[in-house]
Amino acid sequence: MADMPADSRSLRFTKGHGTENDFVVLADLDARLDLDADLTRRLADRHAGIGGDGVIRVVPTASADEESVRALADRAPWFMDYRNADGSVAEMCGNGTRVFATFLRREGIETADEFQIATRAGLKGIRFEGDLVATNMGRWxxxxxxxxxxxxxxxxxxxxxxxxxxxxxxxxxxxxxxxxxxxxxxxxxxxxxxxxxxxxxxxxxxxxxxxxxxxxxxxxxxxxxxxxxxxxxxxxxxxxxxxxxxxxxxxxxxxxxxxxxxxxxxxxxxRALPGHEVELAGPAALVADGEVDLSTL
Incomplete structure (x- = not known):
């Protein structure tokens, strides 16, 4: 499980990508991690950190900072807290949803072929389709x-x-x-x-x-x-x-x-869906697990 170890100077992580849009994934299942802009930038740094286009925190929806996200907890227990590489908070990330969902499945956090996840842009429906992961991206x-x-x-x-x-x-x-x-x-x-x-x-x-x-x-x-x-x-x-x-x-x-x-x-x-919604389907891969010493970033 890629969560925070007892030694708070280090942090466990998973590295994943969706069509080479790559992310640092942090499992914060107890909602203990303060993922601020500075830590995000350091983790995403390709020269001095792990490297990625963004950082994804896996956190219980009920523990999200935003009230609008917490309101989704009864329909989606897990929230994709997504940050861009520069530390800015983002509404969501399409490729990131597939990596997020693949991580949930690998860890046994979600076991169904279809489920919903929470994002700052609302609920996103996930469907596993062979080697592809499809995400209902919602309305456009x-x-x-x-x-x-x-x-x-x-x-x-x-x-x-x-x-x-x-x-x-x-x-x-x-x-x-x-x-x-x-x-x-x-x-x-x-x-x-x-x-x-x-x-x-x-x-x-x-x-x-x-x-x-x-x-x-x-x-x-x-x-x-x-x-x-x-x-x-x-x-x-x-x-x-x-x-x-x-x-x-x-x-x-x-x-x-x-x-x-x-x-x-x-x-x-x-794929266009009824109701002016759209679905995105593609691969997702989890390529590495590790532990980073935060004092070196």
Whole structure:
């Protein structure tokens, strides 16, 4: 069990990833760990810490800090307390839900093929499907639907190395996303995402930015710059946002088919669900367990 040992100078952890979107997982089953921004940054540091795109704390829902999360305890006993690598608190993480659920199953905390977990973005339904884990990501919406339907976009994105901004569409997945369909002639693999793309108008709470290349019917490739992290190998909510935005541009505002999305870390499936909800399915892996000496971070 990857929880806190008696020696508070050290901390047990599990390292996992979903299509190479990687996380440090901490089992805090007694809700004793104070996971603040500084500790999160130190754990996620790829040079001096364990390294990861974020940190996931496994904690009883009834012990969550937020009253809105605690209210979910009767339907989902475990809360995915997710923090970005920079220490900022995040609503949820799509790839992280699969890693979280896989950890619960490995540890025998959850044994069913289907169950719910609690996040700051509400309940998320989990279903194990062979080698894949599917997450009901909940409802999605276009941020400025009137403008999107009139113009096909609602914002502009400027990427380093390109003088002209590109039109983009904002999608709310309970966290913010800005999706760009790349113009012909722009090489997705060659884009400079070391620097955060500049989005206008500036989103009030920041945004993840997805750059998309259409490969074929219901098939796209994507790279993403995540707020609070930088470029990652995959982003679950971003994959959903990218598929939904591309479907909208294709004239299907109510998606009815599965989408295949290729990211640098692998391949994911996006499936539209009734009620304007969406499901994400893909692999998850737990690759290591260990113990870190906190005094060395």
């Amino acid at each position: 919406r276009l941020v400025d639907e009137d403008r999107a339907r009139a113009d096909g976009f609602d914002s502009l994105v400027h990427v380093t190395g390109h003088s002209d901004p590109w039109s983009a569409l904002s999608v709310d997945m309970s966290n913010p996303h800005t999706v760009v369909a790349l113009p012909e002639g722009v090489d997705l693999d060659a884009l400079d995402l070391l620097h955060a793309p500049v989005v206008r108008p500036v989103p009030p709470h920041g945004t993840n930015v997805e750059l998309v290349r259409i490969l074929g019917p219901a098939h796209i490739a994507m790279r993403v710059h995540e707020r609070g992290v930088g470029e990652t190998r995959s982003c679950g909510t971003g994959v959903c946002a990218a598929a939904l935005a591309t479907s909208f541009w294709a004239g299907d505002p109510e998606p009815t088919r599965d989408w295949t999305v290729d990211v640098p870390g692998g391949r994911l499936r996006v």
